[in-house]
Amino acid sequence: MTVMQVKAAYSQSWHDFYQNPVLNTPPVAEPLPVFQRRVHEALQALIGRHREGKILLVAHAGVIRMSLNHLLGFPLERTFRIAVPYACMSRIGYHGNDHRSPSLLSHAAGPIP
Numbered sequence: 145m146t147v148m149q150v151k152a153a154y155s156q157s158w159h160d161f162y163q164n165p166v167l168n169t170p171p172v173a174e175p176l177p178v179f180q181r182r183v184h185e186a187l188q189a190l191i192g193r194h195r196e197g198k199i200l201l202v203a204h205a206g207v208i209r210m211s212l213n214h215l216l217g218f219p220l221e222r223t224f225r226i227a228v229p230y231a232c233m234s235r236i237g238y239h240g241n242d243h244r245s246p247s248l249l250s251h252a253a254g255p256i257p
């Protein structure tokens with residue numbers, strides 16, 4: 145189904161989800177807190193395996209939002225305030241070697257430099 149077909153077929157669920165995605169899980173979808181935990185655990189494992197190098201993570205918008213949510217420490221309720229357009233590139237950097245102080249260096253659509 146296209147996005148427009150989903151909106152038309154499930155208009156109330158669509159509306160409810162975007163009003164409060166934490167409390168309004170669409171039918172047969174993974175609850176947002178469960179998805180958040182799964183992405184956070186995978187991201188921490190990835191960072192743990194590559195502490196000395198750079199990581200390129202190619203993912204869909206939901207994983208990008210949850211990664212930014214985790215690394216920048218903002219509430220789950222605000223995750224969908226981040227626009228993640230097609231071909232978006234987000235760049236995170238760390239200060240120091242402890243990987244405890246991430247910063248969003250850039251977040252924009254466009255070609256990879």
